Amino acid sequence: MELPTVRSLVYDDLGGAIVNLLAGTPLEGQAEAIAAFTGALITSLVGFAAIMLSMFMILWIERKQLGRMMDRRGAMTSLRSLWIGENGTTAGAWWDMVPFIGKPIGAVNRWLNASFGNHDPDRPTVDRVNNRSWMGFAIFPGFFQNIADGMKFLIKEHMVPERADKLVFEVAPYLVISSTVLILGLIPMGAGIYGANPELSVLFAMAVFGIAPIGVFFGGWASNNKYTLIGGIRSAVQLTSYEIPLLLTVLSVCVVSGSFNFVEIVTFQGQSGTWNLFLLPLGGALFLISMLAEVERIPFDMPEAEAELVEGWWTEYGGMRFGLLFAAEYMRTYAACILFAHFFLGGWHAPFSGVWGDVPIIGLAGTSIVWVLLKAWLVFAVVFVWARVALLRIRTDQILEFGWRILLPLSVINLLVAVLFRLFLYDPAGVVEEGLGNAWGLGLFAWALPVIVTVVTLAIFFYLLNDEDKDASPERMFHVRTLEPAGTVVPGTE
Numbered sequence: 310m311e312l313p314t315v316r317s318l319v320y321d322d323l324g325g326a327i328v329n330l331l332a333g334t335p336l337e338g339q340a341e342a343i344a345a346f347t348g349a350l351i352t353s354l355v356g357f358a359a360i361m362l363s364m365f366m367i368l369w370i371e372r373k374q375l376g377r378m379m380d381r382r383g384a385m386t387s388l389r390s391l392w393i394g395e396n397g398t399t400a401g402a403w404w405d406m407v408p409f410i411g412k413p414i415g416a417v418n419r420w421l422n423a424s425f426g427n428h429d430p431d432r433p434t435v436d437r438v439n440n441r442s443w444m445g446f447a448i449f450p451g452f453f454q455n456i457a458d459g460m461k462f463l464i465k466e467h468m469v470p471e472r473a474d475k476l477v478f479e480v481a482p483y484l485v486i487s488s489t490v491l492i493l494g495l496i497p498m499g500a501g502i503y504g505a506n507p508e509l510s511v512l513f514a515m516a517v518f519g520i521a522p523i524g525v526f527f528g529g530w531a532s533n534n535k536y537t538l539i540g541g542i543r544s545a546v547q548l549t550s551y552e553i554p555l556l557l558t559v560l561s562v563c564v565v566s567g568s569f570n571f572v573e574i575v576t577f578q579g580q581s582g583t584w585n586l587f588l589l590p591l592g593g594a595l596f597l598i599s600m601l602a603e604v605e606r607i608p609f610d611m612p613e614a615e616a617e618l619v620e621g622w623w624t625e626y627g628g629m630r631f632g633l634l635f636a637a638e639y640m641r642t643y644a645a646c647i648l649f650a651h652f653f654l655g656g657w658h659a660p661f662s663g664v665w666g667d668v669p670i671i672g673l674a675g676t677s678i679v680w681v682l683l684k685a686w687l688v689f690a691v692v693f694v695w696a697r698v699a700l701l702r703i704r705t706d707q708i709l710e711f712g713w714r715i716l717l718p719l720s721v722i723n724l725l726v727a728v729l730f731r732l733f734l735y736d737p738a739g740v741v742e743e744g745l746g747n748a749w750g751l752g753l754f755a756w757a758l759p760v761i762v763t764v765v766t767l768a769i770f771f772y773l774l775n776d777e778d779k780d781a782s783p784e785r786m787f788h789v790r791t792l793e794p795a796g797t798v799v800p801g802t803e
Contacts, residue, residue, distance in 0.1 A: 353504020
């Protein structure tokens, strides 16, 4: 028995019910349009709701993974952490040492600790304030830290800096947030889970992705603060180095897939029998690196450099506007992970779907939103979180040099490879409507071209990774260099 899809339920069943309901009414002539609008609205809301509700997962993943990598437990919340002490000293005993107000506060803390403190020897870590590890839910301890943060932002006051450009200052966050929400509403989350499906949906999404840096620059300029202005200028400068390689990489995916449409790109990967990551591994790496810069994550977080710019371009924002900007940063990161899943990991198609489809229950999720979320979470955990732990922030000049000297030439090479694959190595006869195809077999075996490309790429990567040329190190863009102070260098004596 074939299960109905979300799109068939909404457009066929619900749409038919709306048409029948409006029959014989003054709106009968517009019944089809109303049914189509309702279907598009519901499907887009389903996809958007799935993204927003599951976005808490990436916040939880980042905190827990960072904690594990740094040999900590990660950010966790328990109300008992307010009155439970550390290393055998309760919060009440600590407050007793504070003059004047310490005694009454200490008494309250002692009562709370006696009444609601941790007395369970199976969870001794709860006794440490900086290791708050229990929230009552064993499967996701600390998950509600995100909700607690949101509630905190809601009660904070919003203030506009003196002599700031009030109109631009207020509009800039909404420019960032609205463009992010628009992207999430456009991305399909399943075979029939999308509101609108324009023919050039990829180009539209990439154009919307480029709007947020404009809001970043406006927000930094309008705050009347030298630190925020520097952050905004850094964002605008950084944009010039990664945007072109990003667009060329996306273009290579569209060339290989033969479409500028999200749904058709994902469908092509399933019907041709190969994910684009194994055809264009260089393109996958370029896309992730460019997206790290696009969403201003480490090591490309110069616009938000906390060490030298306080909080970067959003230093002057407070309250829920700061919370929304913080959420927009992770929404854009989540969108980048989902886009990578669509472009390079087959979207909602399960790996080895021919095998999964024969397994009860698991096979039901073979072409659904479940695989999109799992792939996006995997990309976020492996790439975005790991990069934050392992890499350092690089300078603005290094970002520009890296973008123009490395990313741009490699993106052009990747585009040429995609063109050659599509023109000379693509076999349309290997595309099938149902199941896995064999469009890249080269007449040898099912995955001949992807296997060859992947093996060669990995060989080149590990060869370059084993770098023993110490003399060439000072000439590289990320090498630490000693710069002479401005005005002290005489021309011709360098």
